[in-house]
């Protein structure tokens with residue numbers, strides 16, 4: 001039932017982290033729907049609290065279902081330890097509350113998931129953390145913005161929503177040359193460990209909204225962090241246990257573990273379909289601009305080819321050559337693509353970042369982050385790509401004949 005560390009990605013996404021329940025014999029790990037765990041005696045309870053004996057205490061500190069997901073995703077990301085949390089934002093906040101204190105400086109990319117942006121700019125700054133946002137495509141700007149008190153450098157490996165790819169090895173070198181103690185945290189939600197593994201490139205901590213591709217079925221909210229055992233234990237004992245209480249339920253963890261077993265199959269299909277759809281969009285006269293890292297026209301296409309393994313993801317951003325109102329009408333008339341935020345699901349989802357996922361930005365901040373009023377974000381699902389293209393084409397053709 002278990003696998004060795006040399007096993008392939010697909011083998012590990014099914015078997016890594018599996019626990020020994022040989023006395024019981026279930027194929028799938030059952031749901032441990034329990035808040036707490038019974039100690040044999042007071043000595044055992046004390047030993048577990050002191051960390052002298054391995055074992056479960058209370059589900060906020062660990063549960064067999066959550067621990068299996070943590071160990072599995074850590075294995076896939078090439079990390080020592082992983083933690084699964086109640087949401088992606090729970091992972092962002094538990095991580096930052098553990099790494100930062102008043103007086104520290106956080107340097108982050110200017111294009112961020114909307115709630116990450118709000119937490120950094122309107123949350124952390126209230127507690128005495130200095131935050132600077134810059135364009136991480138500009139390596140000289142990163143070098144110039146690092147300070148003596150820069151405790152954390154944060155970016156998305158593929159930015160939301162404009163799909164910028166950043167040069168992770170170059171950034172790691174600049175940051176670690178400046179100060180080896182500065183932690184580099186990367187949100188790898190869009191790329192997934194199938195396509196990109198930042199820890200192998202020298203990053204300290206990888207973060208996921210497991211709500212998206214890791215679960216993949218649109219029925220759970222969850223987050224993940226992977227990193228060294230030292231960093232993850234710090235996040236668990238400070239950020240999760242005390243400062244956020246961002247805990248995942250055993251049933252949600254069970255569902256993510258189920259979703260993970262098909263991660264590479266799903267991601268490869270998302271990639272193949274997205275390439276076809278991006279190529280179609282780029283060739284349609286009603287589309288002004290198509291952003292997809294797999295297209296030769298993408299500003300960081302060469303970098304994406306260097307960093308990504310076997311595909312360029314399932315996310316596409318595009319702009320229509322028409323008014324805002326006409327673009328809204330286009331979205332409203334689609335039949336197969338669902339108008340919804342979130343991403344990475346079996347169903348194709350379409351949304352308007354400026355008024356939805358990124359509405360936490362002011363109009364000036366949107367312009368600064370490169371998120372146009374006309375930008376549309378598409379999360380390519382697992383349907384037949386021909387059907388997704390037909391749905392888009394029927395409405396695009398009405399804009400320009």
Ligand SMILES: *Cc1c(COP(=O)(O)O)cnc(C)c1O
Nearest residue numbers: 087088089113160189209211222
């Ligand atoms: C959705 C998302 C988050 C937040 O995750 P939740 O699970 O919704 O809390 C963070 N980063 C990225 C890139 C996301 O897409």
